[in-house]
Amino acid sequence: MAKLSLPPSSLQSLLSALLSNTVLTSSTELSTPLHLNTVYHLKTTAGSFTLKLPPSPSARILRYERHLFPAEHMVTSFLSSQGILPAHPSNGTYIYDPSHELINTSFILKPYLEGQALSTPTKEALAWLKKLNSLTSPTGGYGFFQDATHSTYQSFFLSLFESVLLDGEELLVLLPYEQIRGELAQWKWCLEVEHQTEKEGCFVVFDLALDEILVDGDGKVKGLAGGWERGCWGTWELQNALRGEALSKEYFGENWTGDLGHVGRARLLLHDLLAATCRIVTLFYRQAAMSDEEMSHRKKLVGILQQLSELRSTK
Known part of the structure; x- marks a missing residue:
């Protein structure tokens, strides 16, 4: 690189x-x-x-x-x-x-910034994250911090996803583009504002990993090792999909998926689909493809597409 x-x-x-x-x-x-x-x-x-x-x-x-x-x-x-x-x-x-x-x-x-990388979720870290996520967009817009010009979350999400797909196509990354775009076309309606818990953007760090959070010896959060440039105004599903299941359970509770219903389940799957697609394409751009990590995300992507297809058949 x-x-x-x-x-x-x-x-x-x-x-x-x-x-x-x-x-x-x-x-x-x-x-x-x-x-x-x-x-x-x-x-x-x-x-x-x-x-x-x-x-x-x-x-x-x-x-x-x-x-x-x-x-x-x-x-x-x-x-x-x-x-x-x-x-x-x-x-x-x-x-x-x-x-x-x-x-x-x-x-x-x-x-x-001195500190140790967080290895497991702590009450202090989760309280800090919830405070971070309680911040709302001053303009009411959605998007990355420096360009929060989307008036709806649906617009931001679809624009971000399409940009990742275009990046993949440009580098000839092998992905089921037609199928992915087909599922987005089928399910984009569930990203409309009436299906959101939040009616305005909340602060999210895109692609935040648990070990990026730095804490001191007493467990107090000091900040992020990777910095803040990926800050954006989104929804809780975006932060959830990119934090991993272990942190999601600690953040939202053991039964964090709860009774999401048909629409809520579809929204989560769309965000999981974005996460898997983005990580696969990023690995190619960083010349880190053909790894166990890439194979893991590809398996997830196939499973997510299958779940979306099955969910559509039960509507």
């Missing part, structure tokens, strides 16, 4: 320009599986920092990812104003620079 990189001398020059008399003592490039941002942990005489760079201009990225990097700053500023995250430090150690003047790319420099 093509990623931007900076040698230690360039990292030191950048720090010197931003934080006077600061000396770089070590730099480590952090692993960002399936994400194309370059992330450095910088240890300096002024403390530890995270330097985040956008994907390389030559990197293959999905359509929905093309304008995500600037959203990191917008989302963290918004969440700080809502008391979800601490305010940006007033000492100038949080810097978003899109100018390309200091280095030939945009970047974010911020204090390094």
Whole structure:
């Protein structure tokens, strides 16, 4: 995967320009599986920092990812104003620079977030997530944070799904495109607003994994390891489909599917279908296809399509 990189001398020059008399003592490039941002942990005489760079201009990225990097700053500023995250430090150690003047790319420099990856759901983490998800779109619109221009959730969902399908077709990813689009055409009516629990967008982090949540020794949530650029205004089904069954049971309760009824079941299956399709296509774009993970998602996709077909026959 093509990623931007900076040698230690360039990292030191950048720090010197931003934080006077600061000396770089070590730099480590952090692993960002399936994400194309370059992330450095910088240890300096002024403390530890995270330097985040956008994907390389030559990197293959999905359509929905093309304008995500600037959203990191917008989302963290918004969440700080809502008391979800601490305010940006007033000492100038949080810097978003899109100018390309200091280095030939945009970047974010911020204090390094210490913490351990969450391995199992905790009450503290779930309370934090529920507070996060209680935030509603200031404009009433749906979509990714920097472009929440969809007036309905149905419009956002179908647009996002179609963009992922187009990405797959562009890279010749083998998928049952006609069947997927056929099921979307058959079931899109159940995404209309009268079938939603929420009547306005709630804050969701698209493709959030449990181990992206960082906690301290007391279990208090510190933030997200992968950052916030995938923040969007959606519905609980979107966050549910992309969090996995274990977290869903803890978040909503053991019987989290409950008595969803015909429409509710169809909505969940459509979101599961998006999750499986998006992950398969992403693996190809990250040159990580032909793996056990890909095979697992393909099996899920086949099963979901079968369930949607069976559900339609029982209407």
